[in-house]
Each structure stands twice: as C-alpha cells, then as structure tokens.
Amino acid sequence: MIAFTAWEAFNRILNEGRSRFPVIAAFDTTNTKPLSVQQQLINNMLLGSYKPWNEDECLDVFTHFAAMEYLRKAKPKVLYISYGETDEWAHAGRYRDYLNAAHQVDQWLNDLWSFVQTTPGYKDQTALLITTDHGRGINKEWTTHGSKIKGADEIWFAVLAPGLPVKGEIKLPLQLYQQQLAHTMANLLGEEFKPKHPVAGSLITLLKAH
Numbered sequence: 001m002i003a004f005t006a007w008e009a010f011n012r013i014l015n016e017g018r019s020r021f022p023v024i025a026a027f028d029t030t031n032t033k034p035l036s037v038q039q040q041l042i043n044n045m046l047l048g049s050y051k052p053w054n055e056d057e058c059l060d061v062f063t064h065f066a067a068m069e070y071l072r073k074a075k076p077k078v079l080y081i082s083y084g085e086t087d088e089w090a091h092a093g094r095y096r097d098y099l100n101a102a103h104q105v106d107q108w109l110n111d112l113w114s115f116v117q118t119t120p121g122y123k124d125q126t127a128l129l130i131t132t133d134h135g136r137g138i139n140k141e142w143t144t145h146g147s148k149i150k151g152a153d154e155i156w157f158a159v160l161a162p163g164l165p166v167k168g169e170i171k172l173p174l175q176l177y178q179q180q181l182a183h184t185m186a187n188l189l190g191e192e193f194k195p196k197h198p199v200a201g202s203l204i205t206l207l208k209a210h
Contacts, residue, residue, distance in 0.1 A: 001021040001076060001077065001078035001079070001080070002021055002022045002023075002024070002032075002070060002074075002076055002078075002079060002080070003021065003022070003023045003024065003025075003079075003080035003081075003082070004024045004063050004064075004066050004067035004070070004079075004080070004081050004082070005023065005024070005025045005026070005063060005080075005081070005082035005084075006025075006026065006057050006058050006059070006060050006062075006063045006082060006083055006084035006085070007025065007026060007056065007057045007082065007084045008025050008026035008027070008028075008055065008056050008057065009025070009056075010023055010025040010026075010082060011023055011025045011026075011028070014080075024063075024066060026055065026056065026057055026058050027046060027047065027051075027055055027058055029043040029046060029047065030042065030043060030066050030069075030070060032070070032074065036069065036073055038069045039066070039069050039070070039073070042062065042065055042066050042069060043066075045062065046058060046062040046066070049062060052088075053088060057084050057088060059085065060083045060084060060085045060101065060104070060105065061104075063081065063082070063083060063084075064081065064083070064108050067079060067081045068111070068112070068115070071112075071115065072115075075121060075122075077189075078189070083101075083105050083108075085097075085101035085104075086098055086101045086102050086105070089101055090136060090142065090143050091143055091144065092143075093143045109128070109130065112128065113128060113160065116128075124162050125162060126161075126162075127159065127160065127161035127162070127188040127189075128158075128159070128160045128161070129157065129158075129159050129161075129181065129184065129185055129188065130157065130158045130159075131155060131156065131157035131158070131178070131181060132155050132156065133155075134152055134153075134155060135151055135152045135153060135154040135155050136149075136151065136152055137149040137150060137151055137152055138150060138151040155178060157181065159184075159188075159203075159207060161188055163208075164204075164207050164208060165207075165208065167207070174206075176203065176206075177200050179199065179200045180200040180201060180202065180203050181203070182195075182199065183199055183200065183201060183202040183203075184202045184203045184204060186202070187202045187204045188204070
C-alpha cells in the first residue's frame, strides 16, 4: 500500500511510522527507487511549482500524476489518493475554481478507472471507493465546515467493484456512517476488519441488495 496526498497533514493523519506504508504528502517527493524518468520529472516539477498554500498543500495535478506513475510502475495492491483543491478553493470563496477543481477530479477518476480496466491484473479485479472527509455548509456558509456548521456532517461515497450491481445514485431512507467505510474497504480486499474498538458494519451487503 502507498498513499499520495495533496495536504501535508496526511503525514500525521496516516502516521507513516505506525502504519508502515509510504505516505507521499504535499511536497514530499516520490522516493521509491529506482525512479523512472517520469517520476524524476514529476518530482522536479513539484519542487519548482507555484505554491498558493505555501508548504501546506500542493496543487492536485502533482499528487494525481505522481500516484498514476507509481500505479503504472509498481502495480500496488492498495493505492490511496487524496485531492485537496476543492476544499482550498471553497475556503477561499472562489466558486469557479471550486467547480473547476471538482470537474478535473472527475476526469482523473475516469482516467484511473480506464487504466485499471485495461491493465492485466487489475481488470475486473479492482475496486474504487471514492468519498470525502467532510461536507460543507449550505447557503452563505458553503465556504466552511465543522461541527457547528449545518450540513457539514453530510458526505457522499461511491463504489465501483467487481460483483456489485450498477445502481447509480441510491435514494433510500437510510442512515449510513463514514465509520462504515473501513469495514467496507476490508471486505473489498477479502479481509476481515478486527480492530480493538467497536466498529460499524460493512456496506457490501447493502450495496448488493438495494
């Protein structure tokens, strides 16, 4: 497993030392040797790039292409990608940039799915789980989020996986929780999730049934 993230906080969130998998966050460069020519180029472009959020976060384009090049080269079993521009542009109140960033991620997800579905070893054996860490406020508070912001506790998720029927947008009177996603991801990998603390159940049965 390896993680590529735009925000430097993921070095702490994913705790590279304890989790024991590489976390390439913000302006960390890919250092899995030997580096390909493309990886060296992406590293150099990242370090020489425009830094609108200083050292805290890089532009999503560097995170995405670093992740995709690693995927092509190393063929990891699990790849985690975290994009950040939609959150940053929303906090800045720049709605056009917010929409453009979301549209760009949509295109990249299409590229990612096209890659796995045309690559032996991944084709028809790969699951994509796509979600967000939080919602946003509504009306005048759309630029922010937090426990006191109405609407910010609501998120969405999408799953594409072998064996799951195509449902599109599911509209049912259900209460689902973000904490169910860890169990769901383990199920998609054919693993059983057994933490030492209580956890919510997997969503796989629900996704197959509804």
